[in-house]
Amino acid sequence: MEFEDFKTEWAYKAEVHSVLERIKQLKNESIVFNAGQRIIAEGEKTDVIYFILEGQAEILKQGHGELVVDKFGPGDFIGLTAFLTKQPSLLESLAVSEVTCLRLHGVEPDHLTHEHPQVREIIQRLFISNLATRTRRMIGLNIKVAELGTQLKDRNRELNEAMQKLEHTRNQMIHREKLATLGQLLAGIAHEINNPCAALSRGVENLIEDLPKLLENNLQNQNSKLTAQMLRAGLDCPYWNSEVKHERMNYLMQTYSGMKRSLARRLARMSEETLSSLPCLKEKLSAEAMASLEHQLDYFDAGTYLRTVSLSSERIQKLVLSLKNYGKQDQGQAELFDIREGIHNTLIVLNNKLKNYRVNLNLEPIENLYCHGGEINQVWTNILINACQATPQGGEIDIRSYLEKDDIKVSISDSGHGIDPQLLGQIFEPNFTTKNTKADFGLGLGLAISREIIAKHGGRIEVANREKGGACFTVCLPLSLKDKYPV
Amino acid sequence: MNKIYILCVDDEPDVLEAIERDVEIFEDVFPIELAESAAIARGLIEKITAQGDQLGLIYCDHVMPAMQGVDFLIELQQNERTKKTKKVLVTGQAGLDATVKAVNQCNLNHYIAKPWNGKELIDVTKKQLTDYIIDNNIDPRPYMSVLETSRLSEQIYKLGLWNDE
Numbered sequence: 005m006e007f008e009d010f011k012t013e014w015a016y017k018a019e020v021h022s023v024l025e026r027i028k029q030l031k032n033e034s035i036v037f038n039a040g041q042r043i044i045a046e047g048e049k050t051d052v053i054y055f056i057l058e059g060q061a062e063i064l065k066q067g068h069g070e071l072v073v074d075k076f077g078p079g080d081f082i083g084l085t086a087f088l089t090k091q092p093s094l095l096e097s098l099a100v101s102e103v104t105c106l107r108l109h110g111v112e113p114d115h116l117t118h119e120h121p122q123v124r125e126i127i128q129r130l131f132i133s134n135l136a137t138r139t140r141r142m143i144g145l146n147i148k149v150a151e152l153g154t155q156l157k158d159r160n161r162e163l164n165e166a167m168q169k170l171e172h173t174r175n176q177m178i179h180r181e182k183l184a185t186l187g188q189l190l191a192g193i194a195h196e197i198n199n200p201c202a203a204l205s206r207g208v209e210n211l212i213e214d215l216p217k218l219l220e221n222n223l224q225n226q227n228s229k230l231t232a233q234m235l236r237a238g239l240d241c242p243y244w245n246s247e248v249k250h251e252r253m254n255y256l257m258q259t260y261s262g263m264k265r266s267l268a269r270r271l272a273r274m275s276e277e278t279l280s281s282l283p284c285l286k287e288k289l290s291a292e293a294m295a296s297l298e299h300q301l302d303y304f305d306a307g308t309y310l311r312t313v314s315l316s317s318e319r320i321q322k323l324v325l326s327l328k329n330y331g332k333q334d335q336g337q338a339e340l341f342d343i344r345e346g347i348h349n350t351l352i353v354l355n356n357k358l359k360n361y362r363v364n365l366n367l368e369p370i371e372n373l374y375c376h377g378g379e380i381n382q383v384w385t386n387i388l389i390n391a392c393q394a395t396p397q398g399g400e401i402d403i404r405s406y407l408e409k410d411d412i413k414v415s416i417s418d419s420g421h422g423i424d425p426q427l428l429g430q431i432f433e434p435n436f437t438t439k440n441t442k443a444d445f446g447l448g449l450g451l452a453i454s455r456e457i458i459a460k461h462g463g464r465i466e467v468a469n470r471e472k473g474g475a476c477f478t479v480c481l482p483l484s485l486k487d488k489y490p491v
Numbered sequence: 492m493n494k495i496y497i498l499c500v501d502d503e504p505d506v507l508e509a510i511e512r513d514v515e516i517f518e519d520v521f522p523i524e525l526a527e528s529a530a531i532a533r534g535l536i537e538k539i540t541a542q543g544d545q546l547g548l549i550y551c552d553h554v555m556p557a558m559q560g561v562d563f564l565i566e567l568q569q570n571e572r573t574k575k576t577k578k579v580l581v582t583g584q585a586g587l588d589a590t591v592k593a594v595n596q597c598n599l600n601h602y603i604a605k606p607w608n609g610k611e612l613i614d615v616t617k618k619q620l621t622d623y624i625i626d627n628n629i630d631p632r633p634y635m636s637v638l639e640t641s642r643l644s645e646q647i648y649k650l651g652l653w654n655d656e
Binding site: 243244245246247249250264265266269270308312315316356359360361397398 | 504508515524584
């Protein structure tokens, strides 16, 4: 039963009414407050009680922006507590509408009950009823406060979650933006490098073709055939392994006694066949033979320089191509993409880091898939960087690609310290990081973003610790992407 | 006479050959050895010192498989036989951390950023080997022709070797 009902049912409607009539007859001292008029001020001491006959009053607490504590109506007492305790009123009472009250002076209740014992019981019951009503309201309010507190906590939690989501989204956007910028930069730089590189490689190719011919046709040179042959031999000269070269130098210095190291070094670059084609190379080198030999060696060296230029320009071209493909920016739509080539390009881009590890590639042929290639490469990058950071130098990193049922799988495992089993469930959470602030990729977003990229392609990414140590990440992409776009 | 060696270490054969070409002119005075890794270099140093020769100068790449250049140079610094060797880091990319470590822990003598030019490498070689001769009070006379002649002349004077002539 609500406290309002209680009042209406018990106090107001029945007995109270008749009592009031009687009291009114007795004293007939009623007082009217206009709407908005103060009945008792906060802090005021009072020796009267107002008994509301008609109208509504609000009970306010100042200092909290006029907090409405309660509403009183007919049958309620105003100033009851202040009167009974003889303390300043805790609250202010204000007429909301026109309020008609019966004013009972301090002496009157006693006087009244003394002179009219028949109303004594009713007055007491009114008092009790009023107090009971207030207690009930207080309990009700307390319950309400508790409910509101719980709601507030819930709301706070929701807000916190929303904040975290927002922060996550914001970080992701920053990361995406960075990647997009990186991609554009790579594409731009690649283009800029490609132009001079194209000129370089064409130039050197022409030179490689023309120079031996020019030498052959040089009528002033008696040895024109030989010099051209030396140049060609230089062009085909491999990069010798240092130990092999060391042995060849020693062999030459032993065979041709008194041969200087510098000459032996130059000759050591030549193959047996080239060496044997040098008529001037004798056991005892005369000054004339020596001059001739050096002359031929100069042509051979010129050939090796050209070979270096040519191979280096090829290397630059490949690097640039890898950079371009690595940072591939899709224009919204997924494209048919060679996952394995993407892995190769990622390895080239990360070569500097991966140099310190033994990387074992075991890439079985897999179908090309419709996907966002640049983003997929980002996934390999994130996993590989983590692998490097978790693995001591000289450790192993295994990369496999294979088909399993309806999934194309790529697994990357390392021989590092693995992942704390208690943290296995968290590592894909945004902002999860075990690295200190000095780490290269300190945002702690790498794996969260990787998971999202893979999820976007309808795939999943799994992680486990290997029995022999180290972690293994497995990315599964649905084979169905081979002939349809990711949803 | 003990020989003073130059050792070049780089895992990329084309780069190793390029360094080799640039220091070749010192070969007949300072024998040159090449290594593609710290492990091979270690073996060569073992051989050089075992035959009573010394390592005067090392050019070492930083980013290499298995062992990084800076760590290898630190190892050499801690070895009595190679403590005095002049150490030069040749690198296309060493972070600040690696460089600071090199300077502080292996008494790095010089730092060459890739790509270098030929004259730079020759000048550095001359200066470092001249320093090596002077620091170790080695008779400079056999090396005059290929190193910094004026500084070595002063050293000859200081050592009182003019009297011999």
